[in-house]
Amino acid sequence: MSEFLANGHTQPTRLPDTPHRAILLASYSACASIDDVPAMYHHILRGHGSPSEAIVQGVIRYSDTGTCDPLYTVTKRQSEAITQLVEAKFGEVIPVYIGCKHSHPFVADTIQQAIRDGITELAVLHATPFFTASGTGGYVQDAKKAIAAANSDMKLTVISEWQAHPDFIRLMARRLRDAYVWMPSSMLPKTRVIFTVHSKPGLPSAHEDFIASYKHVAGLIAEQANIGKWDISYRSGMPAPQRWLGPDINEVILGAASDKEEAVVICELTSLTENVEVYYDIGQEAKQTAEQCGMQFVCTEYPNDAYDFMDFLSNIAAAHFELKAAHS
Numbered sequence: 001m002s003e004f005l006a007n008g009h010t011q012p013t014r015l016p017d018t019p020h021r022a023i024l025l026a027s028y029s030a031c032a033s034i035d036d037v038p039a040m041y042h043h044i045l046r047g048h049g050s051p052s053e054a055i056v057q058g059v060i061r062y063s064d065t066g067t068c069d070p071l072y073t074v075t076k077r078q079s080e081a082i083t084q085l086v087e088a089k090f091g092e093v094i095p096v097y098i099g100c101k102h103s104h105p106f107v108a109d110t111i112q113q114a115i116r117d118g119i120t121e122l123a124v125l126h127a128t129p130f131f132t133a134s135g136t137g138g139y140v141q142d143a144k145k146a147i148a149a150a151n152s153d154m155k156l157t158v159i160s161e162w163q164a165h166p167d168f169i170r171l172m173a174r175r176l177r178d179a180y181v182w183m184p185s186s187m188l189p190k191t192r193v194i195f196t197v198h199s200k201p202g203l204p205s206a207h208e209d210f211i212a213s214y215k216h217v218a219g220l221i222a223e224q225a226n227i228g229k230w231d232i233s234y235r236s237g238m239p240a241p242q243r244w245l246g247p248d249i250n251e252v253i254l255g256a257a258s259d260k261e262e263a264v265v266i267c268e269l270t271s272l273t274e275n276v277e278v279y280y281d282i283g284q285e286a287k288q289t290a291e292q293c294g295m296q297f298v299c300t301e302y303p304n305d306a307y308d309f310m311d312f313l314s315n316i317a318a319a320h321f322e323l324k325a326a327h328s
Contacts, residue, residue, distance in 0.1 A: 022095040022119045025079050026126040026139040029103040030072040037062050040103040070274040077305040085314035091326030111146035121155040127272050129163035159320045163217050171308045173224035175300040176267050180227045183263045190262040193230035194252050197270040199237035199244040235281045250289045257293035264290050267300045274302045
């Protein structure tokens with residue numbers, strides 16, 4: 001059960017039997033309206049000089065997608081689905097709050113709301129497979145600071161290390177296989193699968209665990225999907241002189257073209273929810289690179305709020321809280 005607050009975000013409704021455990025579903029941002037986009041970009045760019053031009057370009061990007069922000073609409077449905085599935089399968093109400101890094105409701109505001117609601121145990125769930133200090137770790141740190149600022153003894157945990165879970169590998173492999181066989185059958189021997197994740201600043205030596213986990217998960221998915229040749233790549237890195245993990249996705253596409261490949265299938269593994277960044281970095285720029293090389297191009301579908309993904313997240317959440325399946 002949920003209710004809309006004045007800012008348009010969904011938060012758990014108070015229930016007669018007040019729950020004491022809950023989930024914080026972390027999201028980079030969530031813009032309910034195009035009017036929210038400037039404030040979001042201003043928050044992202046704070047401390048980087050005058051952000052006015054970047055904000056204008058950001059608004060144009062959101063507008064050009066021709067749809068509302070999925071990080072708002074899809075994340076909202078994800079929170080509702082996880083709550084409903086956990087209750088249906090395990091017989092316990094575990095409210096799912098939404099906390100954002102760069103827009104309302106900010107993590108700190110959500111923590112305050114959870115404390116007011118009587119929540120004493122909160123588990124952070126970031127719907128991305130890989131735990132990094134700047135990713136999931138950032139939301140955890142924000143939550144810890146908010147709990148300390150409120151002088152609360154709320155217990156904070158993290159639902160993580162699920163990237164190699166057989167059910168997750170299966171649902172991603174299904175999407176990869178669907179995209180792979182979409183290509184003309186005559187092109188399959190000349191089709192290259194390219195996995196991609198958001199790049200990280202710095203040298204590979206600073207990200208050894210992340211790189212190893214990424215390669216491992218990509219290999220598991222590729223094997224399960226029974227596809228042919230595959231590579232790994234990175235996207236969204238910033239220009240020199242700062243070093244970012246590579247190779248860039250566009251470089252890998254060009255390499256596939258040099259190898260006389262005729263098609264590429266892109267499988268994104270950082271963003272499991274569609275968003276403006278992947279719409280441009282993959283759906284526009286990478287696609288354009290492939291097409292300029294005369295190659296066919298297709299992306300795997302994003303899990304978003306599909307039943308198999310929501311079923312998976314509700315199951316790992318229940319396992320985290322050590323819930324037992326309800327008897328019928």
